Amino acid sequence: MTDSTVLVTGASRGIGAAVAETFGSAGWRVVLCSRSRSELEDVAAAVSDAGGTPVVKPLDVTDADEFYVSLLEAVDSALDVVIPAAATTTGPPGQQPLDEETHEGLRAVMDTNVYGVFAVIRESLQFMPEDGRVLVPSGSVAREPVEGMGAYGVSKAAVEGVARSFAADAKQTVGIVDPGLVATELTDQQGRDPQEVAELFRWAGTECAAPELNGAVVGLKKWKQATR
Numbered sequence: 385m386t387d388s389t390v391l392v393t394g395a396s397r398g399i400g401a402a403v404a405e406t407f408g409s410a411g412w413r414v415v416l417c418s419r420s421r422s423e424l425e426d427v428a429a430a431v432s433d434a435g436g437t438p439v440v441k442p443l444d445v446t447d448a449d450e451f452y453v454s455l456l457e458a459v460d461s462a463l464d465v466v467i468p469a470a471a472t473t474t475g476p477p478g479q480q481p482l483d484e485e486t487h488e489g490l491r492a493v494m495d496t497n498v499y500g501v502f503a504v505i506r507e508s509l510q511f512m513p514e515d516g517r518v519l520v521p522s523g524s525v526a527r528e529p530v531e532g533m534g535a536y537g538v539s540k541a542a543v544e545g546v547a548r549s550f551a552a553d554a555k556q557t558v559g560i561v562d563p564g565l566v567a568t569e570l571t572d573q574q575g576r577d578p579q580e581v582a583e584l585f586r587w588a589g590t591e592c593a594a595p596e597l598n599g600a601v602v603g604l605k606k607w608k609q610a611t612r
């Protein structure tokens with residue numbers, strides 16, 4: 385058991401769920417956030433079985449006020465690590481050309497993937513010690529646009545800018561974690577098993593040197609080199 389607490393949004397499935405379980409197995413208190421309570425309850429059971437202490441907080445990250453109230457209710461100690469992993473897209477990967485995207489589609493993706501992440505980081509920082517860490521999940525599509533990744537690609541480029549700006553302004557460490565292609569609902573189940581990359585996030589949240597993470601992208605290569 386540790387006294388440490390991690391908050392994960394997008395914790396009901398995919399990368400967020402796997403990361404939550406991994407922190408749980410290290411004895412952490414894990415605050416689990418997403419919209420669907422029933423899926424969060426399943427992840428909470430896995431966190432508990434792994435040895436962690438789950439706290440279930442269903443919420444929508446696009447509602448900043450709701451998120452702040454949930455923090456006040458859920459957090460009775462400092463948040464050591466925050467992982468804003470809630471994200472959405474408008475269609476299957478590779479089949480969302482930007483020139484066919486609707487205004488509403490782009491706004492909805494930006495609302496969750498950019499403004500939602502901004503809100504989670506902004507409100508969470510108030511509950512974090514100076515050695516706290518924020519890990520923003522992102523992918524290479526943010527830096528090297530890929531055909532058909534449309535609104536999602538735009539949102540990941542923008543959210544990396546959000547992370548870097550917080551890194552410049554906040555006392556805490558704010559970094560970007562790139563797990564490569566991971567098999568989740570977002571990727572139509574193409575890529576690595578989420579469990580294979582979950583440990584990357586635990587490493588980034590606890591062992592990676594803060595100056596190497598702050599405002600930077602850490603990925604599988606750096607993690608493997610550091611832990612080989």
Ligand SMILES: NC(=O)c1ccc[n+]([C@@H]2O[C@H](COP(=O)([O-])OP(=O)(O)OC[C@H]3O[C@@H](n4cnc5c(N)ncnc54)[C@H](OP(=O)(O)O)[C@@H]3O)[C@@H](O)[C@H]2O)c1
Pocket residue numbers: 393394395396397398399400417418419420423443444445446468469470471472496500521522523524562563564565566567568569570571575
């Ligand atoms: N999969 C990859 O290859 C990959 C690669 C690099 C980075 N990433 C990033 O990793 C993160 C997790 O992605 P994933 O692939 O694990 O996706 P996923 O399996 O589709 O999970 C998305 C999560 O976000 C939650 N969510 C969506 N909208 C929300 C909202 N408005 N409020 C609260 N929760 C919301 C969903 O739960 P509810 O529906 O219950 O709300 C779900 O838990 C994202 O930031 C993604 O961009 C993914």
